[in-house]
Amino acid sequence: TVGWLIDTTFLRGIDIESAKTMHLVTWWLHAILVAGFFATIPVNRFLHVITGPMNIATRPERPMGELVPLKMETVEETGLIGVGQIGDFNQQQLLSLDACMECGRCEDVCPATASGKPLSPKFIVTDLRGVMAHGGELHGVAINPDTLWSCTMCQACVQECPVLIGHVDLIGDMRRYLVGEGKLSGPPARSLQQIGNQGNPYGRPNGERLAWAEGLEVPTVESNPDFEYLFWVGCAASFDPRAQKVARATAQLLQQAGVNFAVLGKEETCTGDPARRIGDEFLFQERATTNVATLGRRQVKKIVTACPHCQNTLKNEYPQFGGEYEVQHHSTLLAELIEAGRLTNAAANEGEPITLHDPCYLARVNGIVDAPRAVLGAEKDEQYREMPRCGKKTFCCGAGGGRMWFEEPPAQRVSTLRAQEAIATGAKTLATGCPFCLNMMSDGMAGTEGGENVKVLDIAEVLLSRQKAQL
Ligand code: SF4
Ligand code: SF4
Ligand code: SF4
Known part of the structure; x- marks a missing residue:
C-alpha cells in the first residue's frame, strides 16, 4: 500500500533516469544510516542489543540460592577480598553491566526501594557501569555502603531482569570487600562475632x-x-x-x-x-x-x-x-505425610480467612510453592485467600541478606508493606514457613493498623492445631 501510494503521488510521471538516480541516493542513504547505527552501538544506548544476548549466553548456570565461594588460594595470591575496585569484578560481571537496558523491572520489585531505603538494583548496575566507563572510586563514592547493606538478597531483581544480570552477586562481592576492610559495625558485626564464638x-x-x-x-x-x-x-x-x-x-x-x-x-x-x-x-x-x-x-x-x-x-x-x-x-x-494419610489437614480454621506469606528463600529461590499450600489444604478451603504477590513473585519480609541483624527505622520496614498486603485480604491468620518471616511479620502486624487482629503462625503450628481439633 505504501509503495502504491508513493508511486501514484510523488513518483507519478517521473522519467526513468531520474528514478535511477533517486534509487541510488536512497540506497546509499539507507546503507550509511545502517552502518552508522552499528558503528555507534558501543557508545549509544542500544549497546544492550548485543551485550544482552551475550550476557544471557555467558551467565554461569547455578542454583539461584548459591553464592560463589571465595577461593582462599586466590585471596593468598592476590590479597584481594571481594570487590574493592571496578576491575576486581570478573569479565562476565563487567559484561553484564553493559547489558542493562535500564528497563527498571528490577527496581519495581525491590523491597528495599519500595520501603524507602537508599538502594535501587537498577542504579547499582548503571552506577557501576559509569565507573567502568569513566573511572573513579567505587566504594563510598559511586556506591554507598548503606546501599549495599540495604539489600535483603531476596533475588526478586534477578528473577525479573530480562538479560539475567546478577545483582545479588555484584552486591555480595562488594559486601565481602567492606567486611574484609572492617567496615561493618554494630549489631550485624556482633552477630557475626557470636556465630564465631x-x-x-x-x-x-x-x-x-x-x-x-x-x-x-x-x-x-x-x-x-x-x-x-x-x-x-x-x-x-x-x-x-x-x-x-x-x-x-x-x-x-x-x-x-x-x-x-x-x-x-x-x-x-x-x-x-x-x-x-x-x-x-x-x-x-x-x-x-x-x-x-x-x-x-x-x-x-x-x-x-x-x-x-x-x-x-x-x-x-x-x-x-x-x-x-x-x-x-x-x-x-x-x-x-498428609498425602500418605499419616497427618490430617482437614480445615479446622474456625471458618476464619487465612493467607500465606511465601518465604522468598522457599518459593522464589528454591521453587517450593505448592507444598505449603497443600499443608494448609488451601485448595479445598474456601476461606483461603491469596495475596497479590505470591508464589515465586512473593515479596520479601525484610529479614534476608543478614538484614535480620540490622537496625531499621520503623518508617523503612519492609514488613509493614507486607503486613498491609496481608491485612487487605481480610485474613485473620497469616501463615508462613520461615522463622525469620514469622518474626518480621509479627513485628509488621504489631505496627500496622488492623494487624492486631491477625495471628501470624508457621504452617506447622496451623497443621498441629488441626490434628488436635480432630482428636
Ligand atoms: S535482592 Fe531484593 S533487596 Fe536486593 S536489590 Fe534485589 S530486589 Fe532489592
Ligand atoms: S531489570 Fe535488568 S535490564 Fe532492567 S534495569 Fe534492571 S538490571 Fe537493567
Ligand atoms: S525471612 Fe523469609 S521472606 Fe524474609 S528473606 Fe528470609 S525467606 Fe525471605
Missing part, C-alpha cells in the same frame, strides 16, 4: 540448643543413631522464644506421623548463611566445614528443616564443601 548469632551458649524441646522427648543422634531424617532445627528455632514454638510443633507432627528422626542438639551450629550473605566468607566457610564434618560423622543422608535459609544453604551451598544431602523444607515432608 558461640556458634549462633544470638550469642547463647550452644549447650542450650535443646531448650526448645523440654518435655517432648525429642530423639537425638545419640539416643536414636538409626534415624532416617535429621531434623535440622536452626538457630532461630533453637533460641528465639517465638520460633522455638515452631520447632516444638514440627517435632510433635513428626512424632505423631511416626517419622524416624533425630536432632543434633549441641552438635548443631549455625549453617553460616547470615555470615555468607553479610559478606564474611571466611566465617561461613569455617561453619560449613565444621557442619559438613559433623553431618558426615553422624552419617546423615536426609535432612528436614523448618527454615528456608538453612534449607537453601544445606542444599545448594554445602556441596561446595563435599556435603551432599537430600534436604527438605518441612512443608514438603508434611505435605507428603
Whole structure:
C-alpha cells in the first residue's frame, strides 16, 4: 500500500533516469544510516542489543540460592577480598553491566526501594557501569555502603531482569570487600562475632540448643543413631522464644506421623548463611566445614528443616564443601505425610480467612510453592485467600541478606508493606514457613493498623492445631 501510494503521488510521471538516480541516493542513504547505527552501538544506548544476548549466553548456570565461594588460594595470591575496585569484578560481571537496558523491572520489585531505603538494583548496575566507563572510586563514592547493606538478597531483581544480570552477586562481592576492610559495625558485626564464638548469632551458649524441646522427648543422634531424617532445627528455632514454638510443633507432627528422626542438639551450629550473605566468607566457610564434618560423622543422608535459609544453604551451598544431602523444607515432608494419610489437614480454621506469606528463600529461590499450600489444604478451603504477590513473585519480609541483624527505622520496614498486603485480604491468620518471616511479620502486624487482629503462625503450628481439633 505504501509503495502504491508513493508511486501514484510523488513518483507519478517521473522519467526513468531520474528514478535511477533517486534509487541510488536512497540506497546509499539507507546503507550509511545502517552502518552508522552499528558503528555507534558501543557508545549509544542500544549497546544492550548485543551485550544482552551475550550476557544471557555467558551467565554461569547455578542454583539461584548459591553464592560463589571465595577461593582462599586466590585471596593468598592476590590479597584481594571481594570487590574493592571496578576491575576486581570478573569479565562476565563487567559484561553484564553493559547489558542493562535500564528497563527498571528490577527496581519495581525491590523491597528495599519500595520501603524507602537508599538502594535501587537498577542504579547499582548503571552506577557501576559509569565507573567502568569513566573511572573513579567505587566504594563510598559511586556506591554507598548503606546501599549495599540495604539489600535483603531476596533475588526478586534477578528473577525479573530480562538479560539475567546478577545483582545479588555484584552486591555480595562488594559486601565481602567492606567486611574484609572492617567496615561493618554494630549489631550485624556482633552477630557475626557470636556465630564465631558461640556458634549462633544470638550469642547463647550452644549447650542450650535443646531448650526448645523440654518435655517432648525429642530423639537425638545419640539416643536414636538409626534415624532416617535429621531434623535440622536452626538457630532461630533453637533460641528465639517465638520460633522455638515452631520447632516444638514440627517435632510433635513428626512424632505423631511416626517419622524416624533425630536432632543434633549441641552438635548443631549455625549453617553460616547470615555470615555468607553479610559478606564474611571466611566465617561461613569455617561453619560449613565444621557442619559438613559433623553431618558426615553422624552419617546423615536426609535432612528436614523448618527454615528456608538453612534449607537453601544445606542444599545448594554445602556441596561446595563435599556435603551432599537430600534436604527438605518441612512443608514438603508434611505435605507428603498428609498425602500418605499419616497427618490430617482437614480445615479446622474456625471458618476464619487465612493467607500465606511465601518465604522468598522457599518459593522464589528454591521453587517450593505448592507444598505449603497443600499443608494448609488451601485448595479445598474456601476461606483461603491469596495475596497479590505470591508464589515465586512473593515479596520479601525484610529479614534476608543478614538484614535480620540490622537496625531499621520503623518508617523503612519492609514488613509493614507486607503486613498491609496481608491485612487487605481480610485474613485473620497469616501463615508462613520461615522463622525469620514469622518474626518480621509479627513485628509488621504489631505496627500496622488492623494487624492486631491477625495471628501470624508457621504452617506447622496451623497443621498441629488441626490434628488436635480432630482428636
Ligand atoms: S535482592 Fe531484593 S533487596 Fe536486593 S536489590 Fe534485589 S530486589 Fe532489592
Ligand atoms: S531489570 Fe535488568 S535490564 Fe532492567 S534495569 Fe534492571 S538490571 Fe537493567
Ligand atoms: S525471612 Fe523469609 S521472606 Fe524474609 S528473606 Fe528470609 S525467606 Fe525471605
